[in-house]
Amino acid sequence: MTDRTTDVLIVGGGLQGCAAAWALTERGITDVTIVERDTVGSGGTGKSSGVVRCHYGVPSLAAMATRALEVFENAEDLLGDDIGFHQTGYVVGVGPENVEALQASMAGQRAVGVRTEDIDRTEVQKLWPVADLEPFGAFAWEERGGYGDAYRTAQAFAATARRAGARLRQGTVVTEVAVDRGRATGVRLADGSTICAGTVVLAAGPWTSALLARHGIDLPITVHREQIVLIDPGVDLGPVPVFSDLVSLQYVRPESGGEILFGNSDLAELEPADPGDYSNRANDAFIDLTVDKVSTRFPGLDNASIASTYAGCYDVTPDFNPVISATPIASLVVAAGFSGHGFKLSPSVGGLVADLVVDGRSRVPDVPAADFRLSRFAEGALLRSPYPYVGAGEMR
Numbered sequence: 001m002t003d004r005t006t007d008v009l010i011v012g013g014g015l016q017g018c019a020a021a022w023a024l025t026e027r028g029i030t031d032v033t034i035v036e037r038d039t040v041g042s043g044g045t046g047k048s049s050g051v052v053r054c055h056y057g058v059p060s061l062a063a064m065a066t067r068a069l070e071v072f073e074n075a076e077d078l079l080g081d082d083i084g085f086h087q088t089g090y091v092v093g094v095g096p097e098n099v100e101a102l103q104a105s106m107a108g109q110r111a112v113g114v115r116t117e118d119i120d121r122t123e124v125q126k127l128w129p130v131a132d133l134e135p136f137g138a139f140a141w142e143e144r145g146g147y148g149d150a151y152r153t154a155q156a157f158a159a160t161a162r163r164a165g166a167r168l169r170q171g172t173v174v175t176e177v178a179v180d181r182g183r184a185t186g187v188r189l190a191d192g193s194t195i196c197a198g199t200v201v202l203a204a205g206p207w208t209s210a211l212l213a214r215h216g217i218d219l220p221i222t223v224h225r226e227q228i229v230l231i232d233p234g235v236d237l238g239p240v241p242v243f244s245d246l247v248s249l250q251y252v253r254p255e256s257g258g259e260i261l262f263g264n265s266d267l268a269e270l271e272p273a274d275p276g277d278y279s280n281r282a283n284d285a286f287i288d289l290t291v292d293k294v295s296t297r298f299p300g301l302d303n304a305s306i307a308s309t310y311a312g313c314y315d316v317t318p319d320f321n322p323v324i325s326a327t328p329i330a331s332l333v334v335a336a337g338f339s340g341h342g343f344k345l346s347p348s349v350g351g352l353v354a355d356l357v358v359d360g361r362s363r364v365p366d367v368p369a370a371d372f373r374l375s376r377f378a379e380g381a382l383l384r385s386p387y388p389y390v391g392a393g394e395m396r
Helices: 015-026 059-073 075-079 097-112 120-127 150-163 204-211 284-297 342-358
Strands: 003-011 032-035 090-094 138-142 168-170 175-182 181-191 193-204 223-232 242-245 248-254 260-264 305-316 323-325 332-336
Touching: 003 015, 003 181, 015 032, 015 332, 015 342, 032 150, 032 223, 059 075, 059 097, 059 342, 075 150, 090 097, 090 120, 090 223, 097 138, 120 138, 150 168, 150 342, 175 193, 175 204, 193 204, 193 342, 204 305, 248 284, 260 284, 260 323, 284 305, 284 323, 323 342, 332 342
Parallel strands: 003 032, 003 193, 032 168, 090 242, 193 332
Antiparallel strands: 090 138, 175 181, 181 193, 223 260, 223 305, 242 248, 248 260, 323 332
């Protein structure tokens, strides 16, 4: 049974699928349908730590992040809603062995429009007076960085796209991409019906690989359970910025209620998980790790305590960078494998997906579509920073 026909069908109502729908409507493609297995933002989107930074050694990622930042800064005008973006600033610190890489990375970032600058230890100490900064060799500062709310952002993208004519079907499970003579023609649903489409976009996070595998296409993704701890600092810290510590491999950011969100930046060993069935709390070992890292870096928080914990899933590729790409099947585009970068890049991801659907290429010179091609894994041409940080390379 054929349900209906649409110009573009997006599988996945998370942040990336909704961003793609918004970007397509911005380009005048309004016959767009999003199908979501649960509700908008109910998967990994709702578990995002929401850090906004442009500090990437890969030039195309830095360019995407700085273009996305303009959307976050102007969300109320562009999306008609407050998406919960807090422009606290973002500071990243490295050890002496990574000072040259930091300087080279910052130069590359500036070349694509990122506003980043050196900041000395004294200034960072003023921003984070409870921190021990002795082990660091250098710092970088992004005044425009901060954090946001990925769930609210996804909702805003979806609402804006719907006002322009896009449709949203929640509680709709896709079981297969329909293909005829090498071209995607729509999707089959769990209820036995089909939706025909001129183009299909797979933005289903960790579920994307299985949909591609049914057609012999390998998208190498490891589903990783990422644990988060919220800390009551026991003291009013004031307006502290996001702090990315590439010495002890952790990041912290303020919460609007005065708590601190802690995340572990050491992804050298992944924790494989089932995205449909995983523990939604940090385990004891991770809490011990949190206590050790936070107490070492922030000795001034001597009255801190654990407030709560949760966990989400990253869809991690071999190079920790996303796939935003055409596929061997005509009219089938994939946007998945965001490896923890998804929120800060999302407006630009939507733009690149729209470019691939409408033009078959990127319209942004600093964001070549070839960087994010699916075939790079089979080619052995992984997307890596030319300025890798020793011991801290996965997320940069």
